[in-house]
Amino acid sequence: MSGLPKLPGLSFRDPSIQRFHLCQTFDIINGYRHPKMHFTGHGNSELDINSVAYVSKLExxxxxxxxxxxxxxAKAPPLYLPHYALYDQKCLTFKAFFKQSVFESPAEYFRVRHVNIIYFLEDDSMTVxxxxxxxxxxxxxxxxxxGKIPKTDHGEVWHWKDLNVGIDICIYGIVYHTVDCDKYTKEFMRSQGVIVGETEALPPDPYTQDRKFKTQIHCTTTPPADDKFRRFLEYDGKILKFDAMWDDRDSEYGEIRPYEILYFLADDTVAVKEVMQNNEGRDPFPQLLRKTKLPKIWTERPVNYPSIYLERSDAEVNEYYQPKDFRVGETIFVLGRRMFLYDCDKxxxxYYQKVLRYEQQPAIDMKPKEKPKIKPPMPPHDGFGSLEDSMQNTYMMIPKPPRKDVIKQVTNANKFLRYEMKFDAVHPEDTIRRFVMKYNLGDGTVNIYEIIIENSGVIGGKYLRNTMLTKPGGDPLDPDYYSPADFYIGGVITVYEQRFIIIGADLYVYRxxxxxxxxxxxxxxxxxxxYMFIQGHLKDDLLDEEQEYDEAVKKAERDAIGRDLEKNATEMEKCLEQMHVGGAEFDPxxxxxxxxxxxxxxEKSMEHKEKVPPYGIKPLNKDCAYPLVIGDVKSIECTDMGDQSLFTPKHIDTPEEALQKHYDAILQKHKDVCETGDAPPCDIPPPIGIDIRRKVDSAVSAASPLMVQPVELPKGACRIKSVRFAEGPERCVRDRMDLCDMRTDKIPCDCTDYYQKC
Known part of the structure; x- marks a missing residue:
């Protein structure tokens, strides 16, 4: 099969090959790509390059x-350059001079002529x-x-090896002395191993120097002509503007009048303009002086000058005003009128700063001072309506409602300060009446409500509607109103001639x-x-203070851990420390x-993560903004303190019992006050020895002692009898003569508030 020619119909496919995709370049191993070292063909068949079976003997x-x-x-040999091509347009340049004698001249005997000797390297020729x-x-x-210059008579010519600085060269009978050469010449001579001589100075030619000294430049000065056309083109439209004031109060019906002085730089003329004001009563006139040259001394004129029918020309005037004469703060004369310059424009x-190099003074305020307006007197209040509404009727014909502080109302909306009050009573039946005063922070009004007491014979309810409460003894047209700074425990306020004593407050007031x-x-x-501490409203604050103190103590104990411990360094650590070697394991x-x-x-893990409210009993390290002196609180609260075992077993009158007996005797004498006709004596009660202190740990707080502390009494002593001290005995002394007055009720001396039970 392999020997068949590759013709259509003679190619066969292997039926065992089912996959024809190309082999991948990388293998994925543990999620990373690794390049393959062995590649296969279609259907995982071996490639020819990976099999030795395909290697022929004639490889x-x-x-x-x-x-x-x-x-x-082979590498081409370097290109040969002939001598004339290698040194084409390259030459050596030497500076030299020679002396030339001058005959038949009395002014000179020789000349020193400076030349340049140029040697051409391409053909060893020279020129001068x-x-x-x-x-x-x-x-x-x-x-x-x-050309090639002969050196000797034997046919030798000058060569660059014979040239140098500081030698004499004879060329056709003239001796040239070289003194210097250019930079290229020095580098070429040094590259060829020739030591270049020291540079010399070219001697000057005496005749040329003498001619320079004799020749002088004649300078002539020509006065500049006053070219009016040039000045017009350069300064046209450029005007110096000054604000002036003419003080003519010395004459009859004279006054101070403002003017504007204009100086035209194009022709040195001056114009004075009127400054018109509204409703001044004068006819509108544009100018006081038209555009003209202003003489400095306008009365200066010759004796024989016919001033009746001739006007002065420039020939009769010695000097005119110039820009240098106009300065802010000085006075000039405009045809006899004194003009004071008090300002100028930008x-x-x-112009004065850049051209004349002069800084004008700052502007002078010449405006007349306004007379103080007399404030019209305000009419007295007629009593109808509020004072603010009545004042609006005096400001305008159509009154408008008085303005209100909207920001204050929005910020303090629905915020009230509540206080508990009682009468500064004269009648004993008024001692049980209690009132609640509510101060509105939004508009500063006060509302008073009387607490209803059943079977008391007094109708409670609203006592005073929302109104601005004025302080007594003030100006009716500028009253002084009560503010929260005037309300405190034991304070006395006057509401329309009725005195109230503040005996309590809400916790929100303290917050x-x-x-x-x-x-x-x-x-x-x-x-x-x-007051809040006595009422027991600050328990949470005390807990927060104690918690802060405990955290401070714990922090101090943690900081003390390991502070006094010392670590003994080993010899190896000492050695490494001296060598400044080592990291954390060798660092002491x-x-x-x-x-x-x-x-x-x-420490961060032990921090208190909860947000502590911004209140509590804290020391006040602030200066009082209002100097106010408040006496001691004269009410004593009976509380159960301690155990009876802490006191002596025999019966001894306590200070409270001694005070109780004293007022019982006074009350007994008041019963027969009208029978005998003599007023009972109002003796000063014995003092109560109460140590008003508060023991507070110094590490927790450094606050000043409280003014009120529970009295140390045996358990159950409050349930026997108690007397509440209202105020001092001075009132009893003041009213002792009115006890039997027929115009008043017969009541006992109201020095005390007496209660049968607690």
């Missing part, structure tokens, strides 16, 4: 390739060239025609003070904090850094 690889393809071409000099009187240029300032400490004095915040400080990193990670 051409066993023979020399030159037998089949012929011998390779002299640079041309103007007015020298000699034929200059080529002195020696190019173009004028730039609002913490959020806005700049709006409240320090004493007000401290007073409200003490690596363990310390690792320990610090572990402690930092542990």
């Amino acid at each position: 051409p690889l066993h023979y020399d390739p030159s037998l089949t393809y012929g011998r390779t071409r 060239m002299e640079p041309k000099t103007a007015n020298s009187g000699f034929d200059q240029g080529r002195l020696v025609k190019r 173009f004028t300032r730039n 609002y003070m913490q959020e806005n400490p700049d709006k409240f004095p320090c004493e007000i915040i401290e007073n409200m904090r003490n 400080s690596s363990d310390d850094r690792k320990r610090a990193q572990i402690l930092m990670e542990y």
Whole structure:
């Protein structure tokens, strides 16, 4: 089958071959591609190149390739260049000079002529060239025609090997002395092993030097002509503008009048323009002075000048005003009128700065000062409506509602501060009445509501509608209104001649003070904090403070771990440390850094992740914005403190019991006050020795002590009797003479509030 010719119909296909795809180039092994080393043909058949069965005995690889393809071409020899082609247009240039004698001339005896000796390498020829000099009187240029110059009488010629710097060359009887050569000549001579001589200076020609000294350049100065056409083309439309003021107040009905002075650079003329003002009462006139040359001294004229029928020309005027005479802050005279220059425009300032090299002074304010307006007096308030509405009637014919602070209302919408109050009572039946005051932060109004008490005989409910509450003793037209900074525990406010005492507040009031400490004095915040602490509203704050203190203690203990430990380095570590070799395993400080990193990670893991609310009992390290002095809170709350075993077993009057007995005696005397006609004595009660302190751990807080602390009493003492101290005895002394007045009710002295039970 293999011997059949390859003709149509004589080719047979192997029926065992079913796959005819080409072999892949890579194998995929563990997800990576690896190149194949063995390739197969169609149907995994062996290729001829992989089988030794297909290698014939007459394999051409066993023979020399030159037998089949012929011998390779040899490298071409280098191209031969003749001498004249290799050194074509290459020459050596030497600078030289020679002396030439001058006869029959008294001014000179010899001339020094400078030449260039040029040697052509292509044919070893030479020429001498002299640079041309103007007015020298000699034929200059080529002195020696190019050719081979004979050196001796034996037929020898000059060669480049005979040339050098600093030698004498004799050419046709004239001796030339070389002093220098160009850069190419130096490189060529050095490449051929010739040492080039030192460079010399060319001697000057004495006759040429003498002619230069005798020849002088005559300079003439011609005064510049005043070319009016040139000035017109250069300065047309360029005007220097100054603002001036004419002070004519010395004359009758004189005044200060503004003007504009225009200086035209094209022809040095001056014009003065009027500055018209609205409703000034003058006829509109465009100019005070038309465009003309302005003389400096306008009264200067000859004695015999006929001024009756002739005007002055430029010949009779000595000097006119020029740009150098106009300066801001100085006075010029415009035909006898004093003009004070107080400002100029931007173009004028730039012109003086760039052309005249002069900086104009800044503008002077000449505007008249406005007279202060007299504020009209405001009429008194008639009592109808609010003060703001009544004031609007005085501002305009058609009144508009007063403006409101919309931003304040939107920011503080539905935000109220609530306080509990009581009467500063004179009658004992008013002592049980309680009121709730609500301050609106949006508009600053105050609303008072009375708490309803059943079977009290007093109708509760709304006591005061929303209104701006004014302070007593102020200006009726500019009243001073109550603000949250005026409300504190124990404070007294006056509502339309009725005095109220604030005895309580909402917790939101204290939170609002913490959020806005700049709006409240320090004493007000401290007073409200003490009240909230007594009422037990700050338990969460105390827990947060204790938690922060515990975390601080734990952190201090963690920081102290391993601080005093010292690691003894081995000899190997000391050696490596001196050699500055090694990483973390040889670095003595690596363990310390690792320990610090572990402690930092542990500390972050122990941090309190919950958000702590921004309130609590914290020290105030701020200066009080409002100096306000508040006395001690004079109310005492009875609380159960400690155990009875802490006190002495025998009965001793406590301070509260001694105070109770004192007021019982006064109350007994008040019963017969009108029978005897003598007012009972109001003695000062014995002081209560209460140590007002607060023991707070210094590591937790450094706050100042609280003003109120529970009194140390035995358990159950509050249930016996208690007296609430309302205010000092000065009121009893003040009203002691009015106890039996027939115009008032007969009531006991209201120095105390007495209660039978707690």
